[in-house]
Amino acid sequence: MLGLPKTTEFNKRIPKQKFYENMDISPALKKVFVEQVKIIYWKNKIAASTTNLAVGSEVTELEVFEIRLNSPVLDDGLLRQIDREIPYHILFLLEYEGKYQAWIGYKEAAASGNKAFKVNGYYYTEWFVEDELPLKMEGLNIDAVYENFVRQIAGDKLSTEKTGESLKESVEREEQRQTVQKQIEALKAKIKKEKQLNKQMEMNNELKKLKRELEEI
Known part of the structure; x- marks a missing residue:
């Protein structure tokens, strides 16, 4: 998927019950898991151990999760909850009737430490067939790959008009x-x-x- 190296493939189905049974979530969010989500797959693990990329200083691993939906709408509170619970950066691929939408949050370590993360907001693409998703793994380390995915998905919203501007600044x-x-x-x-x-x-x-x-x- 996305032309990622075969060495990154994980392809593990994660029962959605594992998420809402092991997370401290509200009844409303549990309802989102039950009604809106069909299947969750952990598709890829992009890391120095699975690629020829260098370790990043901010991003140690980038996971790719495919979430198959029962309808073309998903409450992004569900993505936010998964992002909070998993101490790695995540690229979400939502699938509905053969079309895909890529979602990614700007995720950074919370000031409190404790391996906690906060997600400021999400960027997402339109719906595409898989081969037409405007995503390509680019960069020499995991930080750069993550930044490029964020900028590719955000498009004009995070245009690099200002030379040398960091992703955080954008x-x-x-x-x-x-x-x-x-x-x-x-x-x-x-x-x-x-x-x-x-x-x-x-x-x-x-x-x-x-x-x-x-x-x-």
Whole structure:
């Protein structure tokens, strides 16, 4: 799958019950496992031991999980829960009726340590047949392979316009952009409802500032 080396193939089916029976999850999330997920496979293990790649300083292993679905919709809370529980970086391939969607989170060690991870958010592709997924293993170490998968999946959202920008910096810039975009949309809605002209003018000035800020991010 994805043209990954045969040495990375694991192809182990993991009963979904193992996830919700061994995790501290809410009844709602257990329902997601039961109703939305058909089968979970651990397809590949990308590591220095399974490839000719060098060990990464941030990413020690990159797992590829295939999740076969009962419908083309999955609550991403399920992916987040799996990511929290498994101390490795994970590329998720969702499958439904022969089409695939790749999901990956920007995952980093939590400040508390204890091998804990936090996932800031997820990036995902459109649905493709397997051979057309826009993913390719590139890089000289596991860190670089992970970063390239994130950037390939995120596409324009994490464009490398700024030379030398790290993945973390790109992710933070995108989060900042989304925050300002939400502020702009909220302010536009307030302007539409505002009846007083002087307040409309004040808010329009604020809107212009936010739009300039968005352009500068």
